[in-house]
Amino acid sequence: MKYGICHLSVVPCRLEPSDSSEMVTQLLFGEVIKIYEEKRAGWRKIKTAFDDYDCWIDNKQYIEINETEFERLNTSPITVCSEMANIIENKVTNALTPILLGSSLPNFKDSLIRFNEFMFQFDGQITDTSEKQNKSNIAENAMMYLNAPYLWGGRSPFGIDCSGFTQVIYKLNGFKLPRDASQQATIGETLSFIEESESGDLAFFDNEEGNIIHVGIMLENNNIIHASGKVRIDKIDHQGIFNSETNTYSHRLRLIKKIL
DSSP: OEEEEOOSSEEEEESSSSTTSOEEEEEETTOEEEEEEEETTTEEEEEETTTOOEEEEETTSOEEEOHHHHHHHHHSOOEEEOSSEEEEEETTTOOEEEEETTOBOTTOBTTEEEETTEEEEOOSOEEETTSOOOTHHHHHHHHTTTTOBBOTTOEETTEEOHHHHHHHHHHHTTOOOOSSHHHHTTSSEEESSGGGOOTTOEEEEEOTTSOEEEEEEEOSTTEEEEEESEEEEEEEOSSEEEETTTTEEEEEEEEEEEOO
């Protein structure tokens, strides 16, 4: 078994070992991985440590770390970049690297990020997830993604899908959600009525076959913020999400879960 860390701002993770294969998720800077299989033509089969997601990445888009460093980073509370975008500076080469909202900051102390022989300066805003987070922060964090374009497999403010959106928002608040909406729907406490929900709870939606296909974050006053075309705010009732622009229901409500 080998281990690695994402040293770039955002890295596409593919269903198959090919640049033309479907992107199923993304790695953000500082997230760690297990490497299961090495493929010719420069691809590695990995499992993301944050959410145990299997996928393929280009072998030029991560740095190998040892098992001890992997275990330490994977089990320690995460310090997270909490602003839309910023840069880090390599303290040896002075090279600059952009990082995005939700990125992990390994071994962060005194404005420095450290792993292997690398050391980066970061003077931006952070969230220390070892400290207890207020549930009201979920809605505040979610607003930072308003109008971010929808992107299948995306997890960044410049392209994000519905479950990537909820996952990164909860990451900013110190909680690990699974990657896909159907997986997220299996955890937490199910609420009986929409009136029981609070801002920050998750609402799930299904298709005609009964499969969970969408998720969003409940807000106050029967509003929901979710990624559909873009990250947007719509009304929600016992039927589902009502899009005032089209004057139709866009998603059918299945259940609401209290995670925190």
